[in-house]
Amino acid sequence: MKELGIGKIITEKQARDAIHVPVMPVTLPPNEYWSPGQWVSFLNGKLVKTKTDAIGIIDPFLKENWLREGTQVWIFLFPGSITSLRHDWSHPVVEEALKTSTHKESEAWVRGFLKDKFMYGEHLDGKPDYEGYNEVIYEDFIEQVRRGEPFVFNSDYHGEEDALLRFHLENILGERLGKDVYFGCSC
DSSP: OOTTTTTTTOSSSOOOOOOOOOOOEEESSSOBBBOOOEEEEEEETTEESHHHSEEEEEETTTTOOOOOOOEEEEEETTOOOOSSOOOOOOOOOHHHHHOOOOOHHHHHHHHHHHHOOOOSOOOSSOOOOOEEEEEEHHHHHHHHHHHHHEEEEEOOOOOOOOHHHHHHHHHHSSSSSOOOOOOOEEE
């Protein structure tokens, strides 16, 4: 957005373009009337109207003239003002899991996943030996993930279920997993 000069008068020939605008949801505080395009900031953790040290504006595309307290709206942050950027994503398998997965369902999914992927050894016929899987392995796995340590499976696991595994682990732990947590195979 900086390169385009968003928030400044155009002084050079420009073509049509598309931009990312950082936004955040807020609930409008009491004892004020708010309007779309209102310049805002935060003072002592409370949303306030301001022109001098504004960080953004209330969604300028709203059709209402006035917004009442308690209304939830987007704040569009000023161009070039954020220090990091996050893109939200979707995945059909994860979206389905989000609709249906409780904590217990996530625990059951991870246990099943570990039973499928954890191989203690192999029988002479080449089939995996699941006798090595037990409750201790599940608890150790969860603790290792909680500590943010990588986990290597003794199987041919190549990350094909990473998104779903991360979803269920985050559901169990009640927090987001860091980027440094990864899973792989010992091959």
